Amino acid sequence: MTLTSFDATEPESGTKPRVAVLFGGRSSEHSVSCVTAAGVLAAIDKDKYDVVPVGIARNGQWVLVNADPQEWTLTAGQLPEVPDSAEQVMLAARDSAAELLMRTGPESTRSMGRIDVVLPLLHGPFGEDGTLQGMLEMADVRYVGAGVLASAVGMDKHFMKLAFAAAGLEVGPYEVITDRQWQRDPEAALQRAAALGFPVFVKPARAGSSMGITRVTEAAQLRSAVEIARGHDPKVVVEAGIPGREIEVAVLQGRGIEDPRTSLPGEIAVQPGEHAFYDFEAKYVDGAAAALSCPAELPDDATARVRELAARAFDAVGAEGLSRADFFYTPDGGLVINEINTMPGFTPISMYPQMWAKSGLPYTELIDELIHLALSRPTGLR
Template structure:
């Protein structure tokens, strides 16, 4: 497989290497972002920078501050972020990376001390962005316009995967099983809260109230008493004006990692994994349990499922991936009910990707190391043609 980009680069008068002079594939690692999942993106980037095969890849690191500024970052994982009070963030270091489409080619340029410099062309972008303004198709669309190859799902699939309402509509349209839910569109709660409460009662308690377009369990509340709905809606509305309310499903929470196939070969599913809560500190696998309280959850992979159920979970995961037009990677979360039925909860088109995150752990248990997985994802992105496909 040819790893180098075939795009032409214009003559470079700023001292950066021409594409023809390079041997290794040049990867732009993009992280941070404007969403509430900014710290998780930073943690993911540090893990990737530590594990990426430097014999195969040259790396350029670009961070996006919480205010939206693009800055040139260190490729040293120990220096890539500045710690805040609890979680890391991208600091404004005085540099300013020009957005890729601003230059009309694949050259990365940076303004430093008032001087425009080039750090050379890139062959592929690895966007380690979670949540809105990164995982939702916005950055993917920008990269498409710039004719830059990138790791992961395309514009439409990313947008669908970010919006839990449309995600469920797409899954239902492809015959995949989803649980009962109702969507509260912007303004509905403010205009007629009693009508929303009636819908919740019809779903049956408990329910989970979620921002429609957020991840990492941000803004999610479990409601076991309709009197708690006001508080839960207020929390969800902090993150998104559109809210989805899902009926509680009794079943085991199972996850499965999906990896795109080469050429016309089908996507591949890992061995499934399972999350089990330990102790009573958290009612469900919320943001704190995922990232701040290591002792609150136990992650098991492979999950203790019989062969038939394991095969069903893997099949459903690939079907969900294909339903949204998946490319590169996704993690599919399902419930396995007592009778063996598998219900799709959601798809994450840019799942947590730290060395201890479920996505790479499931692939490691399936025979693909973290470093190999990063290389495989970059190879898949390089194979993907530009434009419609």
């Protein structure tokens, strides 16, 4: 894919856009976010951008961190972590951009310079769910990716499915178990879940990276699976197992008023062995657990259809920047949407960048395109 240049809002004449690469966070996907940041910090074009790495510790504090990508990689199975640091920073609103401030005392700060755009590489609640996006909107700073509503809908598997159904996309059978329902009458909730048939997948409603997900094959396993999911989120979604192949499509916002762009579809095949599905270990720890096929071996009409449906899913939640749409391709040729991820895994070996690389847009150019898209759109309502 060849990309031509286009006009974006430049921060100041003759200066490079200053990009805050933001990662870590308070969710259970903290370390996944760090690994994503390692890939981006290694690949981002530093001749074009002044890069400022900012980590969010698990306690929510923002800190200046080491820009060395090796600091944040997954090595020997060890998960990286943003440390709590004395070098705490914050964003403050400034005329046409934002200012990064460092706390130097209980009531004093010093400026670390402007920030023109934030690249928020956070996964899960308190980062991917609209909370961070709302803060950035309040600070009047541009950022990569979906806005407040799209981020919130894309994080919640319940409301995501409602949005998909309203847009005419086929959604598989599911049940929602709220915290109140579980505390009031867990047996009734378990009966509703069991009525879907087996296998089912029990998931936290607002988590990603396969955190807290259990594949359940009999009723006796349901209660434990719900409790595991509730360890991540008091709201749980139980999905009926859909027979078929798992097909994914990377979506990239169009320029200006253009339609969303879609990659060639990809397919993850989990290798026979210890992993019953594409779980956290298979995604991030066991490098031999799964293989990507892109383009996926599909009939031409199915390829065209899944790309069209992925773009429709992107619009259904009001996404911006990037998303990955996941489908089941059923034996009868149907396409059932599973979910959309508004901040998909973004390491060089993650599905989203790999599918774009196979479609002609290499990793570094993809990062560049996302930053330009963010700089070209206005802050506030749009």
